[in-house]
């Protein structure tokens with residue numbers, strides 16, 4: 001199978017970490033939808049990464065569909081519990097983390113527009129989403145070793161990707177100081193080769 005993505009996308013990082021945690025072999029094709037010669041839209045009509053192309057040429061997107069498929073296709077190192085209340089909780093962590101990434105990407109793109117066209121109100125709205133979500137994540141995590149209590153799961157991967165993206169693009173957001181338990185979780189995740197080897201880079 002082949003994963004199409006960039007080295008900066010937090011959603012592509014999520015898929016890369018899951019592939020590595022599940023020890024699934026794949027080819028990684030670097031492509032960013034923001035480059036003029038990008039071919040991403042030829043495989044994903046939404047023109048977004050990541051895209052997973054299976055050996056029979058089936059195309060999967062978005063990252064939530066991809067990671068659910070990957071967790072089911074390989075029985076080892078399960079990252080999501082069986083369908084029940086716990087699985088819903090993992091998926092809520094994922095929705096929250098992806099939502100933080102969505103808001104952060106919106107700010108990043110808005111700040112790339114000519115200064116006169118940028119909306120301070122729009123940026124503040126996204127910043128509020130991030131601040132509230134970090135607060136929520138921190139309260140949910142509490143003193144637990146992992147998002148779901150004791151065992152590592154997709155929830156930790158998604159939170160780690162969101163925090164890693166903030167650290168990469170928004171070093172001014174002081175989440176480590178305001179939420180030391182999130183920093184503790186992030187530092188623990190960074191000890192895993194799957195995280196350390198996928199740190200976002202331009």
Ligand SMILES: N[C@@H](CCC(=O)N[C@@H](CS)C(=O)NCC(=O)O)C(=O)O
Nearest residue numbers: 009011033047048049050062063064
């Ligand atoms: N919900 C999607 C979000 C994917 C996404 O927004 N990817 C960004 C890169 S970080 C992208 O491809 N943006 C291109 C665009 O919006 O045109 C997922 O989880 O895969």
